[in-house]
Amino acid sequence: MGILDSKIPSGPLAEKWTKYKNEIDLVNPANKRNIDIIVVGTGLAGGSAAASFAELGYNVKTFCYQDSPRRAHSIAAQGGINASKNYQGDGDSDYRLFYDTVKGGDYRSREANVYRLAEVSGNIIDQCVSQGVPFARDYGGLLDNRSFGGVLVSRTFYAKGQTGQQLLLGAYAAMNRQIHRGKIKSHTRHEMLDLVIVDGKARGIITRNLITGEIDRHSAHAVVIATGGYGNLFFLSTYAMGANVMAAWRTHRRGAFMSNPCFTQIHPTCIPVSGEHQSKLTLMSESLRNDGRIWVPKRLEDAQAIREGKLKPTQLKEEDRDYYLERRYPAFGNLVPRDVASRAAKERCDAGYGVNKTGEAVYLDFDAAIMRYGSEKALTSGLKNADDAHIRKLGEEVVEAKYGNLFQMYEKIVDENPYKTPMMIYPAVHYTMGGLWVDYNLQTTIPGCYAAGEANFSDHGANRLGASALMQGLADGYFVLPYTIGDFLADDIRTGPIPTDSEEFDKTEKDVLDKINKLMSAKGTHSVDYYHKKLGKIMWNKCGMSRNAKGLKEAIEEIAALRKDFWENVKVPGAADDKNQELEKAGRVADFLELGELFAMDALERNESCGGHFREEYQTPEGEALRDDKNFKFVSAWEYKGKPKDAKLHKENLIYENIELKTRSYK
């Protein structure tokens, strides 16, 4: 298998994880007290991992750039979390969740990892309920479910439109319990700037205290990177403003391979861009597609009249509307997977049917749902002769109970009432399936260095299904890493504390200081945001929803030139030994400028269309993605070799023993 050994256990798919857990090395409780683990990032993956490690008895140090672990961007996940509980009795099972996830990922993920994910998914719900996570319930007091894209069952558990918040607060509470016991030392407003490797193993990190600017050394027997995805590469995205790739990228620079960097999820239902001043984009949860119908006008002249403000969408008759998802994909309709829905919106807008000033928006309409719920409510309330206005009012109340916070958020941003007029939406960068390469243990190519949650590449292939990110983050943190990390640490029971006064720490700290000094001394003319916005434009235009070889080649050249300009002409005000948000941003953008180039190279290398990666050269006559399993049924894993253009490509062949590879169809 060479250097890319995925370490997938032998045996039948459904028995692999159990068998594996029975065979791995364990660390006895007394020895765990002598072992330290660093966890970088405190979202669902990092927070749940840290709490679980501490509970097992390890000494844990956590790091986050936010002022509290509770503010990690997992908090912003809205719609829900999948689990194969089959509480609805609609035919769900571990296998079906596994199958949907592999198919949804367009057959570019590992069978064994995904099956394990499905297998532990039910436990996540049990765990969270015992922690007091207030999931939505029905009137009988039991848990409620809803549907998400790309599946035909109802397996999504939710807490209004704030599921991520509630799950993160659950993990944060579990962390707090361990902080209280002294088993976790939480470092907030700290950023990891580099990974320290001693004798080939990850043994510590260098951090910057974001309040004082102090550079600190922290050692441990293992390091977990759980710092999320890199979608902020595009400048405009649904990510938090501070979300960045620094920890993952600097780990990559120290030897961890980066996998499938071009696999990015562009989410179909976001609030459209309003102007040049825009700093971020806001998601409208996929759960809205349970009830909202997506459409554009059938006629170009109607679309134009709407754009010019001469026609209102509510004036357009039913037969003049093109519900293009229902038309193209009758089986899944508005609940096709995200990549498919996004491309379909782009296709209509590129053809001139867009409905806002910029021509880049489609409608998400709740009118039918409001009337349907209203009639149902009238019936169950015994109102036999309710008129339309009354039914509408009742229906609006039902919709408000389901999605109230989302509707309020929309109204605040767009200044239009979505109960009365359809929402306008457009795709935006939302998630990155790519990330650090990990084996079945979630270990990177650096021994002792693990990656969890969105920071790794492992479970979603080329496209992630809705409500699966929360599932994966918590599965990695609560139920996978606590077992697999023990297998590595079993060798470290006699190692003793790792000293931080070694040559390796000296050298890594010097690299960090040199980099900061270089940024502070550039004294150029342009702010960090100037470069970040330029990078974002290149990425969106040439590496976004659809890509072609010519554009990708141009992107590679342009990003390299922009990076050179950045290091010569960036202007970072203030001082390095002080609170300095511009310096924080500069370090992050410096890394994005390297990752961007690798991203484009990865997209250029993959001569096929799969999931979120759509290459214009490879499509069917109907415009659907054309996969090439013969040549591209692999995970790309890039090895850092100094400059992005020198990165070396390794391939992990994907083996499908339990699923037959098919053309993904949602028709």
Added chain:
Amino acid sequence: MKIYLKIWRQKDASSKGKIVDYTMNGVEGDMSFLEMLDILNEDLISKGEVPIEFDHDCREGICGTCSLQINGRPHGPDRLITVCQLHMRSFKDGDTIVIEPFRAKAFPVIKDLIVDRNAFERIQQAGGFISVNTSGRTVDANSIPIRKENADKAFNAAACIGCGACVAACKNASAMLFTSAKVSQFALLPQGRIEASERVQNMVRQMDLEGFGNCTNTGACEIECPKGISLENIARMNREYLGASIKG
């Protein structure tokens, strides 16, 4: 729009701060409040000045990081939103806007508009959890049925984003709304009842140790809370606390 800004500048925790005047031209209604500050900062950087530091992250009203006192009100003039959701259409041409950090003894200023809210962390660490292991070896989720009404109330309390607006709004800088939201969430659920007495006592003790003021029922916290956390939670916490104290 032309907007006149009066912004609190403070070099660090130990320096004295002061209000500094800035004028912004060409402000558009569709800009968010923080985007207006981004533009001001770009301008300061181009002039070689040190930009204004303020806390922000998700910019969609859920992480609870942003914390500005705008014209004397936490998160500004609109109700039920955070600063990051506030748009400039809420202001008009020629307005003067005063921007300060959240003010409370327990929230010391770190720099400019950024405050230290670690006191909230310590309150949560004192008891804001249910002592259940994360092994996943618990009971099946549906074996704990919960009345929908209680589940909904627990959810409403749990929606707190920990921003600190309640403290900044209160004339006593009390943290009762924040603390009671967590106490309530767990008190309303059967899973949380088991340690309810210890929880409320530990969290209240820590809250008092941090130097937050007492509650005098003015209700300003509820009005300014971006998530509409109800005063009922304070009443529930008082009941829980009293009950726990009597039991000893």
